[in-house]
Amino acid sequence: MTGPAGYDPHAFPPFAVTVDLAVLTLREGRLHVLLVRRGEAPYQGDWALPGGFVRPDESAGAAARRELAEETGLSEATAAGLHLEQLATYSDPGRDPRMRVVSVAYTALGPGLPEPRGGGDAAHAQWLPYGTQGPLAFDHDAILTDARQRVGAKLEYTCLATAFCPPLFTLGELRGVYEAVWGVELDRPNFRRKVLSTPGFVQAVDGPPRLTGGRGKPAALYRAGGATALHPPLLRP
């Protein structure tokens, strides 16, 4: 690892390091993204992913967690409950016209989340159904596309779907996650058998509690199991 001039901090052009967040959730059965409206140039007035600068004393993961609370207008408890995962790093020179910015993108997943209320910087944060957003600022369209693709793929071979569900959920809600992200309909009986036959995917809540999703027979409740991988995977049709 050879570096310029013995690491003199000011001897080479600085990089700014930021995090960008692709916050995804399900609202009324549809996949939604959390976007903020930019208040300054460039891309003033455009939608963008929430994000911000990594501070000198924190990791990118810590910065993502912090921005999740500060920038999204979600309550601290809500933000803390989200599933956070590194996506990729975007580093094209010129992706920000002002200076050299390298951005570490994260995906954050959560259950049906409330409308954000302007706590911090971004009182203009808002849920938009995925696909209805116009072109985003910077390279955020590419980031968002990558996030959706990655999440879709991970649904196949991990238990990630439970990250979209509240602590207690029905199998119908879990199936709704797959259907919303993949954009297909799944056979209910087969989905049920598949999930229940995978050890550690979900865990039945023994209590008599049940619940309704409108009308129809009340459904049994489950919580996420300990497993993280799905063997064998649940393949897209």
Place this chain on the structure above:
Amino acid sequence: MTGPAGYDPHAFPPFAVTVDLAVLTLREGRLHVLLVRRGEAPYQGDWALPGGFVRPDESAGAAARRELAEETGLSEATAAGLHLEQLATYSDPGRDPRMRVVSVAYTALGPGLPEPRGGGDAAHAQWLPYGTQGPLAFDHDAILTDARQRVGAKLEYTCLATAFCPPLFTLGELRGVYEAVWGVELDRPNFRRKVLSTPGFVQAVDGPPRLTGGRGKPAALYRAGGATALHPPLLRP
């Protein structure tokens, strides 16, 4: 995206951005890693992943490609043929004791590669069988572990295995990739059927050419097909 002081380049502590490379190959049926011996403090004399600084005018991917040629001691043609893929970004404060360094890690895969010859900085680059390397400098052990895990997982549901093979290869060589990375033995007949029944995974070379891997019946040759995903996947036993 709120930033410090209107982007004055020197108003905030600078981050250095580097790339680190986990270069993997197969030599004599075993997975090997390319490591360089550090000539300077810290970790002087220890093994480390090759890598280097991202320049002001290039993307991290371009820097990875460049360092692959400069730092590994592999010929330009060899380095250019490697399959390069972003792995993850490592950003813990303190991962480099000298200053704040954020590193974008890449995996590079290639067919049985020659011993590196000191072209550039690192005349001390060398192949080591995976697992025999001592503790590496910085957080490179974690990077290397992540790389192996990611590659192992991608073998299941992508055509990545062909990246470890030369342009023309036998099904035995392809099976060797899976066995080396996964550390298991696969049933030869079943592996063959599985690969041939996946459209676009491999493509038979019609010519009469055949080849031997020591002794035994000569094997037919294949080249990588156009497909990138494996449906259905080839699951680990």
Place this chain on the structure above:
DNA sequence: ACAAAAGTGTTGTTGCTACACCCATGC
């Protein structure tokens, strides 16, 4: 002749798909 690796065949089991069908609830 023997060992080693390629290639083909076969068989039993598993897993999945596509349904049909009953149950419990709201209107």
Place this chain on the structure above:
DNA sequence: GCATGGGTGTAGCAACAACACTTTTGT
């Protein structure tokens, strides 16, 4: 009653694991 969603059953098909067997080379 009817519509809606939860839950069970089942028959047919496709995929896979395990293993036996033949072929073609080097020694």
